[in-house]
Amino acid sequence: MNGALLTADHVSKVFYTPGEDVSAVRDASCTVPPAARIALLGPSGSGKSTLLQLLGGLDIPTSGTVTWPAFGPDVRPRNLAFVFQNQTLIPALSVLENVELPLQLQGASNSDARERARAALQRLGLRALSDKLPEELSGGQAQRVAFARALVGEPRLILADEPTGQLDHHTANEFFDAVLPWIEERGSAIVLATHDRTVGERMSERWTMRFGVLEVPG
Amino acid sequence: MIAFVWLRGILSSLSGRLLGAIAGVALTIALLAALGAFTASSAASMTKQAIANVSVDWQLLVNHGADIAAVKKAVATATPFTAMQQVEYASVPGFELQSRGTTQTTGAGKVVGVGASYQYDYPREFRALVGKPAGVLLAQQTAANLHARVGDRVTIKRDALPPVQARIDGIVDFPDADAFFQAVGLPPGSAPQAPPDNILILPETLWHQFFDAQTAVRPDSMRTQLHIRISHDLPGDPLAAYKVVDGRAKNVEARIAGSGIIGDDLAAKLLGTQADALYARVLFLFLGVPGIVLAILLTIGVTTSGRTRRDREQALLRIRGASSSTLLALSSIEALVVAIGGSVFGAAAFLFLHPHPVRGDLQWLFAAIVAGVFLALGAVLVPALMQMRSRTVRTSRNAIGRATAPLWERLYPDVLLLGIAALTYWLTAASGYQVVLAPEGVPQSAVHYQAFLGPVLFWLGAALLSMRVYRLLLVHGRPVVVAASKPLAGALAPALASALSRQWSLMTRALVLVLLAFSFGTATAVFNATYNAQALVDAQLTNGADVTISAQGSASPMQVLRRLRAIPGVLAAEPLIHRFAYVGNDLQDLYAINPPTIWNATPMSDAFFGNADAKGSLAALAAHLDGVLVSEETVTNYQLQQGDRLQLRLQVLPSHRYVAIPFTFIGISREFPTAPHDSFLITNASYVARMTQNPGAEYVLINVAPGNIERVATEARKFVANLPGAHVTTILEAQLAIGSTMTSIDLRGLTALELTFAVIFIAAATGLMFALGLAERRRAFAILTAIGAKPSQLGAFLWTEALAIAVPGAVLGIALGIGIAQMLVRVLTGVFDPPPEHLVYPWNYLALLIVAAIVATAVAVAAARTMVLASVTTELRRL
Structure with a gap:
């Protein structure tokens, strides 16, 4: 598709283990257009996380190709950001320093990184937590900080792997109420893996994953 | 069952941390055992070296009138021995020699009678310099005093008896005269007795011919000793060896019941070695213990670095109902694996370093393994126990x-x-x-x-x-x-x-x-x-330089100085005059040097001089032709002040008489190449040569390019082969000989x-x-x-x-x-x-x-x- 952020073409991933070979993703093909809001639905173990890691370039497919036609050579963190299910803040850095990190990896100046990180935390109502360490945050706070870290570099695509998987329903809704408008404002695309249909309902498009097979409607 | 599964898991995964802990314990065991073995073996080698350095183990002074045969029998019964020689000592009023128109006399001296096989049993007691090694032998210093040569007839004055004459067969020196002429039976702490200035050795038959009569009239001037070398099958530890030797000596003294007394040189030497063994232990502690501490710290560092993994494992086990005792038992399995692995590899490393261990080495290895097992248990179990007690997430994340x-x-x-x-x-x-x-x-x-x-x-x-x-x-x-x-x-x-x-x-x-x-x-x-x-x-x-040529009397190595300097590999060769000088009544070694050039032949350390300034001291000596550097002991004994004029008596060549020569005290000398540890003097060679009318140097010190010492020494030996009494010694030999x-x-x-x-x-x-x-x-x-x-x-x-x-x-x-x-x-x-x-x-x-x-x-x-x-x-x- 012309102008697509990401294209996966017949992508498969097999994990070779001593007992048996596990096909986590089977012949998946998809395209992510700009500003898309896609929910990747499926039960646990269906291959959602593996597919997201393949789409984000964190893992290499056994066969098939993943390309990012709009990004050029600089994929992460400038154009593509990840949010994970588990706590993935760096424990030795404060909230503010965690959020600054993607900007520093892009080579931003210290003052610029600090200013933009503060703005991102402000946007998500986390400014008061700036100096806290990750271990001092609640689960919901930590995930919001992780999203702030993902969004601070204004990436064009966010791949979120069950970011509210460990939160209760109410907290998860609060989380999306805070995060999704910001994503929309930025015009970033998001592919959000979840097994929660109500979360999926908040997205404009829904893909399904079953036993490693990706079903993309239309 | 769970223990077996756990053990299988540990062995199949063999994590870097586990291998690191095993390596840490193995290092600790190997180092501890090796250091212990070093201490034991160094003590044993010191004991062996000390025994080898003793010329005569026991000098048994036989009392007048005692049955010598019975004494010998008592010795043979009390201890195994490899040599026993009877030695006779006679004090005489002096010696005289008339030759080449002059008559030279000496003061009191000793005449020693030894058997024909004495030199075979005790080859280091006296050393032939000129002439035959057996027969009538005159000590070097006595020969110098009498201007005696081989073939001259020396007159021996006797107490209350007419003098007798003997023809000199050879001239010898006594490297160990202090021990040979020691006063046996003095209480501990007594001042040591100086050896006699004049010594003559006679074959025992001639001695008896000359002195049996003196025994009758002046028995107090006669002594009989048995020189004994006991069996050297002794323990390696110097104190233990001392106790064996001392015990045997006491046993002999008990058996001979007042017929004699033993001068136990071997026991005295072993006592000195005991101090050296303690030095070795000091070094072991100074140098070895920090290494062992470090090995222990590294092992603990490795085991404590697994905190996160251990947290996770303990949490998972607790979720599945494991009690604290189960957790401790499972940690014990890991500790056991570390202990066994560490012991095996540590022992292997030790045996690699000591392929032929003796019993003492194995005792140290066993002790080290025991320590290693405790280390393994402590390093693995203590962190596990501590983590078990700090149950909150917060405390575990410190x-x-x-x-x-x-x-x-x-x-x-x-x-x-x-x-x-x-x-x-x-x-x-x-x-x-x-x-x-x-x-x-x-x-x-x-x-x-x-x-x-x-x-x-x-x-x-x-x-x-x-x-x-x-x-x-x-x-x-x-x-x-x-x-x-x-x-x-x-x-x-x-x-x-x-x-x-x-x-x-x-x-x-x-x-x-x-x-x-x-x-x-x-x-x-x-x-x-x-x-x-x-x-x-x-x-x-000790040796003076890399290679040192020494000779006495007229055979000065100065004669071959030019040829020595031409040997390839010789960087410098400098003469060193060695004489004796009387300071008051005290005879001291005197070394005369050329201060500006002595540096070329041998290093001059600041520590050699009282002002800790070698350059300054030698410059001062060069500036004062009659200057003399004296030892601290002499300065104290004679209350010397800088600039004092001293009258030192030196032998002057034409007359061979001791003549007072003026010197000026300019500084203190503490050490000097070839010099004794106690008192000696350093002066200018040109002044001494002029004042004594004797330019001959007794030593030549040679500085040799690295790696050429043996070759230069071999060449030098060829050049001095014809110089009577000349010796070539090297620093390498000195290193071996320092005891x-x-x-x-x-x-x-x-x-x-x-x-x-x-x-x-x-x-x-x-x-x-x-x-x-x-x-x-x-x-x-x-x-x-x-x-x-x-x-x-x-x-x-x-x-x-x-x-x-x-x-x-x-x-x-x-x-x-x-x-x-x-x-x-x-x-x-x-x-x-x-x-x-x-x-x-x-x-x-x-x-x-x-x-x-x-x-x-x-x-x-x-x-x-x-x-x-x-x-x-x-x-x-x-x-």
Whole structure:
């Protein structure tokens, strides 16, 4: 598709283990257009996380190709950001320093990184937590900080792997109420893996994953 | 069942941490056993060397009228022996010799009667210089006094009897005259008796022919001794050997019941060796124990680095209902694996180093294994127990946290330890650095162990102070850390500085291990290099130079000086006049030199001179033609003041009479090549030659290019073959011959072992500890990669963190090591002879330590980078 952020073409991933070979993703093909809001639905173990890691370039497919036609050579963190299910803040850095990190990896100046990180935390109502360490945050706070870290570099695509998987329903809704408008404002695309249909309902498009097979409607 | 599954899991996974712990225990066992074996074997070799250095084990003085046959029988019954010779001593009023128109006489002397086989049994008692080695033999000094030559007839004056004459067959010297003519039976602590000035040796039949009559009229002037060499099948420990020898001597004295008394030279020598054995133990403690402490700390460092893994395992086991006792039992299995693995590999390493162990070695190995098992149990079980008790998540995460000073910092033990170190060091200095105390006449030596406290406490205090300063720098010196990180980490420097400041606990622990490893390696290497250099100085002092030619009388090696200088490999050859001079009634060795050129032939150390200034002292001597440097003892005894005029009596050539020659006292000499340890004089060669009308030099000192000593000595021996009584000796022979001084303890085995271990320790402290620390934080680096860090940025992050530990650790460790070495050398000043002027730095080895650290760090960083990049997705799936 012309102008697509990401294209996966017949992508498969097999994990070779001593007992048996596990096909986590089977012949998946998809395209992510700009500003898309896609929910990747499926039960646990269906291959959602593996597919997201393949789409984000964190893992290499056994066969098939993943390309990012709009990004050029600089994929992460400038154009593509990840949010994970588990706590993935760096424990030795404060909230503010965690959020600054993607900007520093892009080579931003210290003052610029600090200013933009503060703005991102402000946007998500986390400014008061700036100096806290990750271990001092609640689960919901930590995930919001992780999203702030993902969004601070204004990436064009966010791949979120069950970011509210460990939160209760109410907290998860609060989380999306805070995060999704910001994503929309930025015009970033998001592919959000979840097994929660109500979360999926908040997205404009829904893909399904079953036993490693990706079903993309239309 | 669960224990079996757990054991199978441990063995099948064989994690780096488990292998590291096994290696740590193995290193501890190997080092402890090897050091123990060194101490035991050095004591045994010292005992052996001491026994070999004793010319006559026992000199049994037989009382007048005693039944000599019965005494001999009693000796044979009490102890196995390999030689027993009867020696007769007769005191005579003097000797006289008429030759070439003059008559020379001497003062009182001794005439000794020995059997034909005496020299076979005791070849080192007297040494032929000119003429035959047997028959009527005149001592060298007596021959010089009488101007005697081989073939002359010497007149022996007798007490209350007419004189007799004997034809001289040879001229000999008595290298061990003090022992040969010792006064047997003096109480301990008595002043030693000087050997007689004039000595003549006769065959026993001739002696009896001359002196049996004197025995009848002056029995008090006659002595009979039995010179006995007992069986040398003795224990290796010098004290144990002393007890055996002393016991046998007492047994003999009991059997002969007043018929004689034993001068037990062997027991006396073993007592002296006991002090040397204690020196070896001192060295073992000074040099070895820090290595063992370091090996233990590294093992504990490895086992405690698995905190996160252990937390996870304990949590999972608890969820499945495991009780505390089950957790402890499972940890015990791991401890057992570490203990068994460490013991096997440690024993193998020890046996590799000692392929032919003796019983004592195996005893040390057994003791080391027992210690290793305790270490394994402690290193694995204690952290597991502590974690079991700290059940909250918060307490288990104290490796990363806010910058609260740890409790120990608030108690200032570092300042306290450094203060006590300074105090004990000062007290040791005030006591004259006497580490080993060997009171005269007391059959026990003691080590002044408090002297250890200075260096040991300095080591600990400085290490703790370094930890404090490093923590303060990480936590409060952020701008410095950012600036220092910038060249490698670039834009990530601020994040890195923050991470380091919150990981201060991990960082300071890693730093102190690197610091201790470097300080251990540096202190050992610098001390060893200084020690070896000093052993060389000791040998140089004994021999005089690399190669020394000595001769007496008219056969001066000056005759071949030009030819000696032409030998390829000879850098310089300088004559050294050696005469005897009377200071009052005290006969002292006098050495006359050419001050501006003596440097070319032999090193002139500042320690040789009272003003600690070799250059200044020799310049002063050169400026005062009649100047003389005298020993401190002489200055004290004769109440000398700088500039005093001295009348020294020297033998003048035409008349061979002692004539008073004026000298000016200009300074103090403490040591000099070839000179004795007590009193001697240093003067100008040109002045002595002119005033005595004798330009001949008794020594030629030769400085040889490295690696040419043996060859030059061989060539020199050819040139002096025709000079009667000339000898060529080398510094290499002197090194072998030095018998009972501190620097004779062979440190090569010990230091080679320790220097090898130091390299391993440094590699382990920098590489292994860093790699294990990174493995513990693998997830953090995986997150860094997941959010977009490029491999180069990840590498920069890892390198900066590694260098933040390795560089200050190495710099501080080397500085601390040099400080420790300086303290060790100062503390051991009293046992060096002379004390070293400065430390000797083994640059190649220090470079090797740094290279080992760089290689280990590079390998660890590369391995960690590869590991992180390969396991990003795996790590992100983990809880």
